[in-house]
Structures are given as C-alpha cells and as structure tokens.
Amino acid sequence: MSEHVVSPKIYVSVFLALMFFTILTVVAAYFDLGRANVLIALVIACIKATLVVLFFMHVRWSSTLTKVFVVAGLFWLVIMVALTLTDYLTRPSSPILRGP
Amino acid sequence: MADSHPTTHYGLAHHFDNLEQQKEAGSLGMWTFLITEIMFFGGMFMAYILYRSSYPQDFAIASSHLDWKLGGFNTIVLIVSSLTMAMAVYFSQKGNKKWLLTCLALTMLFGATFLVVKGVEYHEKYVTHHIPIRDFWHWTEPNSDSGHVQMFYWIYFAMTGVHALHMVIGLGIMAVIFWMAARNRFTPEYHSPVEISGLYWHFVDIVWIFLFPLLYLLGAHLTHH
Amino acid sequence: MQIPVPFSPDQASSYAGEVDALYGFLWVLTFFFGIGLTLAIFYFAIKYRRRHPDEVGHPVAGAMGLELLWTVIPFLISMGIFAWGAELYFKIYRPPATAMDVYVVGKQWMWKFQHTEGQREINELHVPLGRRVKLIMTTEDVIHSFFVPAFRMKLDIVPGRYSTVWFEPTQLGRFELFCAEYCGTSHSGMIGSVVVMDPAEYQAWLAGGSGEGTPAQQGEKLFAQLACNSCHLATGQGRGPRLQGVFGSQVELADGSKITANEDYIRESILNPRARIVAGFQPIMPTFQGLVSEEQVLQLVAYVHSLTQEGQGGAAGGATGSATGSAPASAGGANNNAAGGRAVGTPASQGNKNAGSAPSPRP
Amino acid sequence: MSTEAEVIAPSVNYYNVAYGVKSWLLTKDHKRIALLYLASVTLFFFLGGLFAAGIRIELLTPKGDLMQADTYNRFFTMHGIVMVFFFLIPSIPTTLGNFLIPMMIGAKDLAFPKLNLLSWYIYTLGGLFTLLAIVLGGVDTGWTFYAPYSSNYANGNVLLAGIGIFITGFSSILTGLNFIVTIHTMRAPGMTWFRLPLFIWSHYATSLVMVLGTPVIAITVLLLALERIAHVGIFDPALGGDPVLFQHLFWFYSHPAVYIMILPAMGVISELIANMARKNIFGYKFVAFSSIAIAVFGFLVWGHHLFTSTQSIYAGMVFSILSYAVAIPSAIKVFNWTATLYRGSISYDTPMLYAFGFIGFFIIGGMTGLFLAALGLDIHMQDTYFVVAHFHYIMVGGAIMGYLGGLHFWWPKITGRLYPEGWARFGALVVFVGFNLTFFPQFLLGYMGMPRRYYSYADHYQVLNVMSTAGASVLGIGYLIPMIYLSWSLKYGAKAGPNPWGAIGLEWMTPSPPPTENFPVTPVVTWEAYEFRPIEEAEVVGQTQPNEPIG
Ligand code: HEA
Numbered sequence A: 001m002s003e004h005v006v007s008p009k010i011y012v013s014v015f016l017a018l019m020f021f022t023i024l025t026v027v028a029a030y031f032d033l034g035r036a037n038v039l040i041a042l043v044i045a046c047i048k049a050t051l052v053v054l055f056f057m058h059v060r061w062s063s064t065l066t067k068v069f070v071v072a073g074l075f076w077l078v079i080m081v082a083l084t085l086t087d088y089l090t091r092p093s094s095p096i097l098r099g100p
Numbered sequence B: 001m002a003d004s005h006p007t008t009h010y011g012l013a014h015h016f017d018n019l020e021q022q023k024e025a026g027s028l029g030m031w032t033f034l035i036t037e038i039m040f041f042g043g044m045f046m047a048y049i050l051y052r053s054s055y056p057q058d059f060a061i062a063s064s065h066l067d068w069k070l071g072g073f074n075t076i077v078l079i080v081s082s083l084t085m086a087m088a089v090y091f092s093q094k095g096n097k098k099w100l101l102t103c104l105a106l107t108m109l110f111g112a113t114f115l116v117v118k119g120v121e122y123h124e125k126y127v128t129h130h131i132p133i134r135d136f137w138h139w140t141e142p143n144s145d146s147g148h149v150q151m152f153y154w155i156y157f158a159m160t161g162v163h164a165l166h167m168v169i170g171l172g173i174m175a176v177i178f179w180m181a182a183r184n185r186f187t188p189e190y191h192s193p194v195e196i197s198g199l200y201w202h203f204v205d206i207v208w209i210f211l212f213p214l215l216y217l218l219g220a221h222l223t224h225h
Numbered sequence C: 001m002q003i004p005v006p007f008s009p010d011q012a013s014s015y016a017g018e019v020d021a022l023y024g025f026l027w028v029l030t031f032f033f034g035i036g037l038t039l040a041i042f043y044f045a046i047k048y049r050r051r052h053p054d055e056v057g058h059p060v061a062g063a064m065g066l067e068l069l070w071t072v073i074p075f076l077i078s079m080g081i082f083a084w085g086a087e088l089y090f091k092i093y094r095p096p097a098t099a100m101d102v103y104v105v106g107k108q109w110m111w112k113f114q115h116t117e118g119q120r121e122i123n124e125l126h127v128p129l130g131r132r133v134k135l136i137m138t139t140e141d142v143i144h145s146f147f148v149p150a151f152r153m154k155l156d157i158v159p160g161r162y163s164t165v166w167f168e169p170t171q172l173g174r175f176e177l178f179c180a181e182y183c184g185t186s187h188s189g190m191i192g193s194v195v196v197m198d199p200a201e202y203q204a205w206l207a208g209g210s211g212e213g214t215p216a217q218q219g220e221k222l223f224a225q226l227a228c229n230s231c232h233l234a235t236g237q238g239r240g241p242r243l244q245g246v247f248g249s250q251v252e253l254a255d256g257s258k259i260t261a262n263e264d265y266i267r268e269s270i271l272n273p274r275a276r277i278v279a280g281f282q283p284i285m286p287t288f289q290g291l292v293s294e295e296q297v298l299q300l301v302a303y304v305h306s307l308t309q310e311g312q313g314g315a316a317g318g319a320t321g322s323a324t325g326s327a328p329a330s331a332g333g334a335n336n337n338a339a340g341g342r343a344v345g346t347p348a349s350q351g352n353k354n355a356g357s358a359p360s361p362r363p
Numbered sequence D: 001m002s003t004e005a006e007v008i009a010p011s012v013n014y015y016n017v018a019y020g021v022k023s024w025l026l027t028k029d030h031k032r033i034a035l036l037y038l039a040s041v042t043l044f045f046f047l048g049g050l051f052a053a054g055i056r057i058e059l060l061t062p063k064g065d066l067m068q069a070d071t072y073n074r075f076f077t078m079h080g081i082v083m084v085f086f087f088l089i090p091s092i093p094t095t096l097g098n099f100l101i102p103m104m105i106g107a108k109d110l111a112f113p114k115l116n117l118l119s120w121y122i123y124t125l126g127g128l129f130t131l132l133a134i135v136l137g138g139v140d141t142g143w144t145f146y147a148p149y150s151s152n153y154a155n156g157n158v159l160l161a162g163i164g165i166f167i168t169g170f171s172s173i174l175t176g177l178n179f180i181v182t183i184h185t186m187r188a189p190g191m192t193w194f195r196l197p198l199f200i201w202s203h204y205a206t207s208l209v210m211v212l213g214t215p216v217i218a219i220t221v222l223l224l225a226l227e228r229i230a231h232v233g234i235f236d237p238a239l240g241g242d243p244v245l246f247q248h249l250f251w252f253y254s255h256p257a258v259y260i261m262i263l264p265a266m267g268v269i270s271e272l273i274a275n276m277a278r279k280n281i282f283g284y285k286f287v288a289f290s291s292i293a294i295a296v297f298g299f300l301v302w303g304h305h306l307f308t309s310t311q312s313i314y315a316g317m318v319f320s321i322l323s324y325a326v327a328i329p330s331a332i333k334v335f336n337w338t339a340t341l342y343r344g345s346i347s348y349d350t351p352m353l354y355a356f357g358f359i360g361f362f363i364i365g366g367m368t369g370l371f372l373a374a375l376g377l378d379i380h381m382q383d384t385y386f387v388v389a390h391f392h393y394i395m396v397g398g399a400i401m402g403y404l405g406g407l408h409f410w411w412p413k414i415t416g417r418l419y420p421e422g423w424a425r426f427g428a429l430v431v432f433v434g435f436n437l438t439f440f441p442q443f444l445l446g447y448m449g450m451p452r453r454y455y456s457y458a459d460h461y462q463v464l465n466v467m468s469t470a471g472a473s474v475l476g477i478g479y480l481i482p483m484i485y486l487s488w489s490l491k492y493g494a495k496a497g498p499n500p501w502g503a504i505g506l507e508w509m510t511p512s513p514p515p516t517e518n519f520p521v522t523p524v525v526t527w528e529a530y531e532f533r534p535i536e537e538a539e540v541v542g543q544t545q546p547n548e549p550i551g
C-alpha cells in the first residue's frame, strides 16, 4: 500500500504550533482592538485548523480529490455566509454596518 | 448472501475488488461526511456571525460570563487528544499494538476529560440560571440587553451542545476501535478504520478550535479593565 | 403601458400596467418556447418514428455552434427579463419622497390603519385617488403580508421592524386586500379592502374625524405620560438629545458611524435604545419594550416625525396637520407641501436613489 | 416490445435468493433496499395525495364547509411535508437510483451497503415521527415553518414534525454520501466519467446537493423546534432576533432541494430519450455538465423566495440575476433532448410518452419560474396560486412524470415482468389530461390574486377552482391506474428478457431480475455512452451474453 507514514516529529511540531497559537489567541483577546479582535481570532483559528487538516488529517499527502472536497466544503460555508450577508449588509438600516 | 462470499483479503468486504479500493471509499466517505458536518455547524455559525456583529457589546458582556480558563483548558486537552490520535494512526501503520492501544486509551481519556469539564461549566450555568429558557433565565447584569444575551447563550448552548454530542459519539467510535485493536483486527496493511475515525476526531477538535475564541474570548478585555 | 391582460385584476395603481406588461411578455415568451419545442418534438417523433423493431438511430455528434446558440440566446433573454423585473422592483419598493403616510398594524387576524390626520380604520383603508400613499407597517405578532392584487403590490410585515411600501391609486373603487403570508388559523380571514375615493370625498371622509386626535398628538401625550420629556427637552438641556430636527437627519453615533433617522431608527431607539448610542450621550435611556404597544410606538414615531416638520418651519398642513380640523384646508397643498417640508427630512442617499427611478407620471 | 421474453430466467436472482420478512429487513443488497424504499415512498405518496384530495374538495366552494380552517391548514401543511420530504426528495434517488447506480457503473453494490440499509431505517424512523405528528393532530405551519409563527404561535405538533424532518435529513445525507463515494470509487474497468450514463451524472449532482444542503435544514428545523420548547431563541424578534434569518437558512436548503427533486428526473429523461430513440444523446458533455452546473448554481439563488420578505432590495437583485443563471443549464438540457430525437428511431412506448410529457410540463413549469424570478413581477405573485401552479408543474408534472416514466422503463428489469402496454399508455394520457386541468387554472387564479394557503376565498375565484378540483379527481384516478396494473403485472405480466427495449447500458446486459451481485463477472467497458449498434452487434459488444442463463 502506498500510504504515507508521517513521522512523529512532524506531529509533535504541529502540536507545539497549535499550543503556541492557542496562547496567542488568548493574549490577543486581552487587548481591546475593536473589530480587529474578531479578525485576529479568526485568522489564528484558521491557521490552527489548517495545521490540523494538513498534518494530523494527512491532507498534505492525500489525493487531489480529497483536497478538492475539503476546499469545496469550506467554499460552501462561505457561500452561505456571503450571500446571507448580502442581505444584511445592504439593508437601509443594517445593524451590522455599525462599529465594533 | 454477503457473508458467505469468500473474501480474498482479510478485512475486505465482498463488494470491493481490493483493499486499496475499499480504503479509498472509506476515506472519501468520511471526508464527504465531514463536509456535511461543516454545513451542519455552518447554520449555527451563520446565526452567530449575524448576531455577534449586530450586538457586539452585549455579546462581549455575555461572553465575559463564561470562564475562559476552563474553555482554554479544554482547548489544550483537545489538542493533546488530537496528538495522541495522530500517534495512534502512526502506531497502527507501524503495527505496534501496544502503543496503538495506549494512544487510543489516552485519546479517550482526554476526550472524557473534556466532557467532564464541559459538564462543570454547564452546571455552573444551571446554578446561575444562565440557561436561556423562558421562566428559568435570570439576568441582572446592568448595561446589557437581556434579550441579546439570551441569544448569545442560546447559540453557546446549541454549538457547544452539538459539539459535545459529537465528542460523545467520538468516544463511542474510539471504544470500538480500541476493542478492534485489542482483538488484533488491524495490521500494517489493514488499519483504515483507525485512520478514518481519526479524521472524525480531528474534525471535532477543529470545531472547538473555532468555538473557543468565538465564544469564550469576546469579553476578555472587559474582565481585564 | 396599459396592456389589457386576460385573467388579471383591475389595473388600479400607477405601476400595475407595467407589471402586466412584463407578465404578458413572459407568457408570449413561454408560448414561443413551449410551442416551438413541442412542434419540433412532434415533427421529429413522427418523421423518425421507429419503423421496425430492430432499427437503431443514426449517431449524431453534437454541434458546438448549436450548443452556443441555445446557451447564449436564453442567457440574453433572461438578462433582459432580469433588468425589466429589477427596474419595477426598485420602483415599487422604494417609496418616493413625496407621499402621504399611513400607519398599518397587522395582527392575527385583522388590519388596523391610522391616518396621519387621526382617522382610524379596521380592515378597510380609505385613500384618495392620485395621491402617493406610503404605508408604514408593523405587526404585533407573526409575519403578515399586505397584498392588494389590483395594485400589484405586496410586502411582508416582519415583527421587530417597519416595512414601507407605496402605491398611487389610479382608479376609483373598492379593491381587495389580502394577507398573503400564512399567519395561522384565520389567515384566509385576514382580508379587507382598500377604498379609493375622489380626493374631495376623501377629505370629507377624513373630516368625519375621530375625536382622538392625530397620531402625532397622541404621541405627544404619550411622550409626556411615559416621561420621555423628562430627558428629551426642547431646550436641549436634558439628559437625552433634543429630538427636534432629528427625524430624517444624519445622526452621529458614539462609534463614529452615521445613520439616517428614519422610522425604523426611531422605533429602535425607543424599544432597544442601547443598540445605537448617539454620540455624546450615555446609554441611560431605558427600554420601553413591553411598556408600549406597536400602535403606541407608531404614535411616538409620528410625534418625533412631527417635531422635525414643525422645527423646520414646514407648513402647518402636510402629513401631520396641527389640528384635525385643519385637514381639509391643507388638502390642496398637501402634495407640494410635503415635498417642500420633507426635502430637509429626506435622507440624502434615498433621495438620490429615487431620482433614478422616480415613479412615472400617471398615464 | 421484445417477444423473446421466454428466455430461460436465471434460477437465482436478488428477488428469490431468500425469503421471509427477515431476509428483506436485514438485506444489504441495494436492489432489495430499493424495493423497501419503493414501498415506503409509494405509501407516502398516497398519504400526501389523500391530503391533496382534502384540499381540493374543500376548495370546491368559496366558503369553508368541509372542514374547519384549522383542519385545512393542517391538510396543506401535511400535504407539503409528506410530499416533499417523504415522497419526492427520496423518490427517484432511493428507488431507481439505488437499484440502478451500481448496475449502471458495473459494481456489485453501493460502496456502503450497511449504510444504505441504515438510511432506509432512518427514513422510516423520521417517517414514523411525522406520522405520529399527523395522528396527534398534525402541524399547521405550512411546510416552510416560518418563524415566529411556528416557534411561538402555532398550535400543532411542530416539535414532532421537526424531529421527523431532522431525522429524515440524515437518511438523505447518507444516501447522497453513498452515491458520491460509489460513483467515485466503484466504476468498472473502462467506465470513464464520460462513458457514464447521464442518469449517473444527474445522481452525482443530486448527491452533492443532498450532502451540502441537507445538514443546514436539519440544524435549522431542530433549532426552531427547540425554540418552541424554550420560548427563547435566535429567531425570536422579542429578543432582537431576526425571523428572516430563519427564511435564509430554510431556503438555503430548500431551494437546492428543488433540484434534488428535479435532477434525478432529468437523469431518467436522458436515459429514456436516448434509449427510446436508440440514439446517442446530443451534446452529451453539455447535458452532463449542466447537471453539475444546476447543482452548484442552485445554491446561489435561495433568496428568490424572499423577494417580498423585506430582504434588502440589493440582495434581491443578486438573487434574481443568479436565478436566471441557473435557468440556463436547464434550457441546455431541454434543447439537447429535443435535438437527440433528430435522426433517432423513436418508439412511442409508455416511457417515451412520459418523457414527452415531462418536457412539456418542465418547459411550462420552468418558464413560469422565470416569471417568479422577475423581481417586480414576483411582488404580485409571491404567495399566490401562481407559485402553487409553478411548482406543481415542475414537481408533479415534471418530476413525477419522470419517476413514472423511469418506473415503467426499468420495471421489466426490476421485476422481470412486462407491464400491459395498452393500459399504460391510457394511464399516461389520463395523468396528462388530469394534470393540466388541475394546475393550469391555478396560474390564472394566481395572477388574479388568489393567495395560497387560503381556506376560503372570494366568489369570483370559484369557476377556476372548480375546474382545478375536477382535474384533480381525474389526476387521482390517473395515478391509481398504473398502481393497479403494475401490481397486477407482478404476478400476471409476461416474463421479460434481459433487454426488452433493445436499450443500451450495463444494466441491460444482465438478467432480469438481476442476480445478487449484479454481474457474474465484473464487466469491462469498451464502448462510449449510448453507442447504439444494430441489435445483434450490441450483444456481441457486451461482455456478457444477454440471452444466456448466467448463474
Ligand atoms: C422541482 C422543483 C422546482 C424546480 C426545478 C424549480 C425551478 C425554478 N424555480 Fe421554483 N419553486 C419550487 C419548485 C421548483 N422550482 C417550489 C416548491 C416553490 C415554492 C415553495 C413554497 O413557497 O412553498 C418554488 C418557488 C419559486 C420561486 C419563489 C416564488 C415565490 O414564492 O414568490 C421562484 C422565484 O424566483 C422560483 C423560480 C424558479 C426558477 C427560475 C427555476 C428554474 O430552475 C427553471 C429553469 C427551467 C426553464 C427556464 C425551462 C426550460 C428552458 C427553456 C424552455 C428554454 C428557454 C429558457 C430561457 C429563455 C431562459 N421558484
């Protein structure tokens, strides 16, 4: 079978990176940065999720089909959010357009 | 009938041609399932995004009533469990039964720890009447809109509740895998059940990676002041 | 564009004819494709019918040209329909600046109306011919939908905010009003009628008056009863902002953003004051959620609205005549009046948008 | 029709391989599971039809006289829920799809046979919850469950029905998942993507929608049902929640769901037209990719159900233009089907009659979809009978015609018996006439302004309503006819050979009914899709000899 065996070293490095980002996200939350807070939290979470998907879940070594599926899944979530927000963001008195 | 059909390979179901095909089907099936899971949580994320951006202050105040230390602890617990899960896959590939079992056991242990902590948190909400059910809900914090706060907690319970349900299912799956491993069902050639259930476990971890900052850390700067 | 279309209700609003024109066009298109394709199918089916049981067809490779043809042509046609539909949509759903307001409250299972002159009605709405009417609608319970087929006009009324839509009746008579969003047991009983009257008769009808005063006056009373005036002083010295001139203006909020103070904003300020804080003020205003009914909120809105018109020196008449008695007198000038008086109060952005799609004059 | 029916039927097939209730309830054979589904969806169809009959009888007169307003509301709600979630969405995929997908691609079974059985059980469980809700008095929210009516005001069993739909959703997800994986990994050697029958492409597209959309309705309906218990929730305007959010989430699934209902029927029609005209499909790749395009674009248009819901007018524009985009691939299909007939060898057997009916109804139903997607026009039409007519034209006229056509076409394969052709043509005619009489008047009623979900209506709508009710009785009889002769043929129908139609496709190269693992040896595909040769030659091309007993 032609499967990739990932070395434990990689797993541990990924694990350490995840821990680091967890701490980072907590620290970042302590500063009142207005809207940037959400953004930072989301970016960090996305990085962490990507690490898990790529390494723990072996997508880095998986078939193109698997990669397409992963991306498609996220893309559909984006469709849902983006098109729903076209409604909320363009209402005359949109509650969202307001500050942080 | 299916079962009477002679199998050429150990672990190969009758309707597949070879293990390769079977493994590919299993893994693709799990990924497809995980996509449905993304959309499943997606509905709740949508609600979260809308209301969080509509009522940022109230959400921050509501969030500051969650204990981020417990949430953070749980985050770490889950990340560790993901590591042990990944190692379990590694040892199954290597055919190292002893360490496979150990890693699976650790994964389950961490998963259970997570659930216990979650239970503690839920209990605290129960005691303080912060569960959004009419006539049960009690909110006294000034400067915040009780309705919006209830919506925050509604989303909080929906998301963490569904997530916890996934954890419970995950523990069940792990128990089965553990049992199979203990009975020498896996070989370096045939261990895709370990891998596939690992995918599920990691996914549940990823969901929490998002839930933690989005639910627990909104009000961190408030408690600070 | 008044094309008579069979099986359609009266064309009793300024835009009804245009809606019918699009409808008629689409049927023509449907028959074109429907009959065309049916004929093609019949032709092939007969010409190439199976002549003996073992016959097989001749393989025909696809033709790129044809594929492009029947991709591009439907696409172009459908973009045309889209543009046509969108143009109408904007016309119907963006009330013009100059319209008389009518307040509508839906509840299971009845319609309540109040005119700015004070007249109240249930399940029956009287409007003058040829005047643009803007409905400011809300509901006390579930979603309803205000639907007058003869006007080709419909809009849902969603709890928690105001829906506004407009029409200009162009035909005298009584027209059916339906609730078009399922709202429970008596959904089909939530019906009424819109009576379009000659303007003079309408004024007479208004003068028949109610003793209660205009919504603005009732709002003024409420304003005192609910002690709003303890904070909102005309002098501007109170703990809350001075409300004169607020309606229709751009309000600066604490977070630096700006918002146009329309009906929805005033409503939210009363029911959910903390949602948007005016710059320079503390979030101390209590919520009046649960203390006032939707009708009372509308009256408060009408009052806040009236503060602007008086404050801006708008004429006495207009939508919020200073006294019921003066209504007939102000009728003649109401149109101009409203136009002049509201120019200030019209959100700039909305004014611009309307400029593009101002309702066409009645044919 | 082939008269070589008296071939020696193989002694063992999926049908007679085992007997007894247990052998059915525990089967993992996709063909047997398909029959389990066939029985269940038929049951639900007649249940839904019973409610429809109630609706139509009540609407015979303007005033409410047959039943109470509340009862009527429950009738159309249960009619919608049963027909959509328990009949039409599962109909073709779980019966014909389940039966044929493995055979068409040359596999022994679906990728996950146990999951397949499980999804039938899940479906049944969901169905039982819904039946319970009906028995306990029904639901009165409309099948769309709009908040806050359904969360805070309705007086029916919203919770039970919600749970029923939630559960059934998982059956749909598992079916879609199974199909996707099967089509990716189980194709026989030589069966490349572009040699796949179009039925497979359309089912692949359908499965994508099932997998990506269904979870959203599941969670949405569940949250709504819970909101009803807690009296608190995210759709509750009293708290600052937005009821329109519910509509977004609901239609995010339910618009794509209409393509779950039509795409499989389109796949059936492609098979019928190619095989009954014995000709390759015109523009195969266009038809194949248009299925995928419909599935993908289908996710971008849900807001066209919210044109009058106080959704932002700019969002309305976006959704309207995208709705027109999704109409294009449908148009491509219709034109290619028509062009396929050119130089074919066209038979007028019942499946083809249904296919013709499908095209006609789909054109009218689809074109009236364009009416509704036109923003300014939908203001007038939304929630009137025009909408009701639109979707019945596509769902009853289109999808059910496709389903019946497919059922007739593959009936010999499934049962090994031929149905009586004369009766079948007569039945198709009755359905055609009854259908038009029922639903065409509703377009007119709708434009005249009659709102839907109305228990009583103004007098001037009566004439058209009487026509509609009259049509519905014809239609009801029309549906009973196939029901009767198909059941009859199970026992008395002439025996069918492996390939009574002279059709092409792997499923026709194995005996009727097929053996448990479909093919004695895994077939190797060396020919293109719909590559018709003179009959004798086609048999040589096939790796299996159709007329030979295989076992
Ligand atoms: C199988 C089900 C099905 C299908 C396939 C469709 C297909 C389409 N539907 Fe329909 N629809 C429903 C089922 C379906 N619908 C249901 C159930 C409802 C109501 C739900 C409820 O409220 O209860 C509804 C409601 C509905 C609405 C909301 C109406 C309202 O409530 O106000 C709209 C609005 O845009 C719409 C549009 C369309 C369009 C544009 C298509 C398109 O996909 C159609 C494309 C097809 C064609 C265009 C025909 C073929 C092409 C030609 C003949 C060539 C010529 C073409 C061109 C010139 C473009 N539908």
Ligand code: HEA
Pocket (backbone or CB within 6 Å): D045, D046, D048, D049, D050, D052, D053, D054, D055, D056, D076, D077, D079, D080, D081, D083, D084, D087, D088, D141, D142, D143, D144, D388, D392, D395, D396, D400, D438, D451, D452, D453, D454, D455, D468, D472, D475, D476, D477, D479, D480
């Ligand atoms: C797959 C979907 C599907 C199908 C097949 C049908 C089939 C039919 N529907 Fe359906 N319908 C919907 C989906 C469907 N419908 C939906 C989603 C709604 C919206 C619900 C809502 O608003 O929430 C709706 C609403 C709806 C209404 C509008 C109700 C209202 O708004 O007030 C009407 C009215 O005429 C109607 C009629 C019919 C008829 C006459 C049939 C016929 O085709 C049925 C014919 C079949 C039979 C009649 C069964 C045959 C059985 C027998 C003959 C047995 C003998 C019966 C007796 C002795 C009574 N339907």
Ligand code: CUA
Pocket (backbone or CB within 6 Å): C106, C107, C108, C109, C143, C144, C145, C179, C180, C181, C182, C183, C184, C186, C187, C188, C190
């Ligand atoms: Cu109010 Cu329907």
Ligand SMILES: [Cu+2]
Pocket (backbone or CB within 6 Å): D254, D255, D258, D301, D302, D304, D305
């Ligand atoms: Cu739709």
